[in-house]
Amino acid sequence: VWAIDYGAPEDWADVFTPDGVFEAFGGKMQVRGRDRLIAFATDLKRTVPDLHHVTTSLVIDLGGDRARSKSQLNEFMSRPEAIYPNLHGWYQDDLVFGEGGWLFERRQVHVVNPHNTRTGKVGAHFQAFFDACQAYMT
Template sequence: MSSKTGAVDAVTVARLHQLYGRQSHLIDGGDASGWAQTFTDDGEFHSPSYPEPVSGTDALIAFAERFHTEARAANEVHRHVITNVVIDGAGDAATVRAYLQIVATSIGGESRLVRMTTFTDRVVLRGDRWRIARRDVRRDDTA
């Protein structure tokens, strides 16, 4: 990452894009443990779509397991589609803002947009891996 706040080098941008692509594939594919490992050990997930925040690896695993199980029970495949990624930061920490669409496809049926959101992540470099320390989700259908 560049030493200038806000200016992010191309390698960091690529690595963070890979993090978000990998994270989407992990939760959509049912790898709850892998998804949770994209967060720090004390990582936090805050979303108005769920009754309370989720914190820590065990709770994140359980959250991702429920997400995948509920999709399967509905006979649907869910996909997380992350776009318009903006990264600001310096050193071993950054803020990432992006759009997140969740699309559900009924097995043998049509696709529909479940929700459109914006998220803001605080990401940190741990060793040689970028991980999410905190995610705040804002639904587009709320004020």
């Protein structure tokens, strides 16, 4: 999360397996593989600068070299006029342990009341991001 918030797309992609998947919009968007993950992180930073993710309440279920985890997600968007709390939800993750340590095989983001991210000032600030996401829809 630090890497995607502070503009290090390659570092964010490094926490995924080579064929890892970032999934959103109820599975309608699946960003698979290092090159696409880097492109997505670059698009996010370009279209929604000063976006910050806060993850808490991490629960991990270990099983050998695999793990499943869940964590709460809150996102905040800093703009000159205000800091906007723009979404609440959770991550659901499948991880594998390998030579590089624990890596995401799949990271799913689930948003509570996703329509709230498309209305008002938050929606206006996010429109360019939603437009960019069309390139990743399945």
